[in-house]
Amino acid sequence: MLKFTSMTITNFGPYAGEQTIDFSNGDGVTLIWGDNGHGKTTLLNLFRYALFGKFQYRHETIEDILKLANKEGVSAGRYEFKVVLRMIYDDHHYELTRQYCLRDGVTVPTKKDDYQQEMYLKVDGHFPPNKEHELALIMPEDVSRFFLFDGELLQEYEELVKEESGSADKIKKSIETILGVPVLTNGATDTDAILREYRDQQTKAAQANTQTQKYAAQIAAETAKKDEQNAELDRLNEEYDEQLEYKAKLEEDSKQNEHLRSLISDMEHLEGDIAEQEARRDAFLQQIVVCNKNIWQGLISKQTSKLLEDATAELSALEKKKQSHDSANQLLTYMQKVVITRHCECCDQDVDEKHVIALKERLAAEPGEYGGLSAEETTRMEALQVKVASLKSMQHADESATLKIWEDQLADVLVKIDDLNRQLKAVKTDIARYGSISDLSAAAKENAQNLAKCYQKIENLKDGIRQTKEKIKEADSALNTLEEKVRRSGTTDTELNLAIERVRLCEAIHKIFEDGVSAYRDKLKKSVEEDATKLFRGISSDPDYVALQINDKYGLSIVHKDGDLIPLRSSGFEHVVALSLIGALHKNAPLSGPIIMDSPFGRLDPTHKRNITKSLPQMSDEVILLAYTDEIDAELARSLLGSNLKKEYRLRKYGSFHTEIESQ
């Protein structure tokens, strides 16, 4: 098994200077903690870069290598960067170095061509003659997905349980590669080619023999037919593979179109929401303007209310005085009139002398206390009336509380508008990646038409492959009959008999490989299914999910205790199944190595996180887990892993372009 023992990073990405991360030699798990932007994904990519010479960022290969150098280093004039990965495989020590150096004559790089990439491989201290081959033996690139992965890559395993998925065929190929199936399929192909050569020799020997000449001629004709059909089968298979890839691309584009449509719908909703909130904002602003207009009156009211109170009291006293005088005056005038006319208009009766005298006495005794307002008082009362009216007009309710409510609501709306605008900006950025929106419907239509054509073509190719295989089978049968006739001709021709014997044995060798492929596949599927089930049951939190069932593409379906397959499983369970599959592949693969996973717990609940952490040592002898803080509880992880925890590091950021790998 391949094991990583240490990695030294120099001036690469966020890793300033030279830093070494030690994985030690024993079995177990290395935990590397790092928050977002601290260099976890870069670290995963550095393993990939060291092994395969490619640097990926979010599944895209980075071509602009100037971006890869550490910015702090570059500022200090250190433009070169490298990574050294130390490994053990089959008791041999490997030291793999990949570095970007400046080309001769370049002092300050400005473009990628100013750099050249160099790779060195030392095995037990020596440089092997074919370093690329040595590397491909211990870690072929097409199986890297089982060793280096993140949560996004895990999601792709969902394709394996879908019918007719182009991506599934690609993943299946990778799975068969890690399981060593190509050793047998290549063996079957090569022994078939070798068998054809021995058949040719047999035909030549038969042609040289008079007894078998006529059969030899027929064999030559049948062989030519078969070769033609084989060439046709190769062409059809190649085209079939191309169409599957094309189909996967079209399906992906179709998904993108769907995604784009959903983005446009989001954008429209957001624009609607923003318009609604802006209308609310304007209404609130209007209310606030009105409130602000009135609020000074509220302030003045407080100040003038005392003045109004005093003026009203003074006015009231003067008015009361005036009212008393007017009433008294009116009564005296009436009494005087009665004295003069000796008649009371109130009761319409004449007044006798006795009462007239009494009235005269009363009038004469009038104290004069009902005197009217003086001229000053009258002027004062008039002034007070104007003042009170004026002060009353200044009296308004205090609107500061209302203003506060409007202002609070305005603040909420402004925050909402900002949030919505931010979301809209993000959606528009996503949409901009797809180019012109107006082209979308045309592109989607074309995509759908191409997809329909592609489906039809795949069906036609399948038919063609089936028919060609039938023809090859017929040619084989005819050849077998003819060869049998040659064998039974009872010739004593030693050369011919030797050629016949060689064909027979070569046929047997070929059949061993041919039969071995399907036997090995069946055996692997059974083992992978068993091991994946074992891992799955250890991880799954649902006791009703009792097993995993494998299909032809190594896709795993969850089996319910009732025996039914679970049709639609959650994203979290997709992760659990994918991790179970990867663990099982590592157990069954002739190619086995360390598993390095970047933040794989994203969609998992605490129980599954806990169970997976516990299962890590069972997935591979060496596991390197890159996790952000709190992705799993650190103390819990330590306790679950126990003695299986080999090393623990933290990626600590000391600046935008400076991360240090610190041992915990």
Place this chain on the structure above:
Amino acid sequence: MTNVEKNELISVLEEIRSTKYPDVPAELIVDIVSAEFDSLDDRAKARKDAQKVIDDFLKQVSVP
């Protein structure tokens, strides 16, 4: 590929060989598997090496 891992793969072929084609030597199959595995990244070399293994074996074949 360690011997243990190689045996895992070879055991499947060995079962077929021993039951259906016992006159094919077991070592021959092991050698072909090794040739194929050692040159998984170089198909031409794998075929050349496998052919040499088979040719060497068939050269020794004789008929009464």
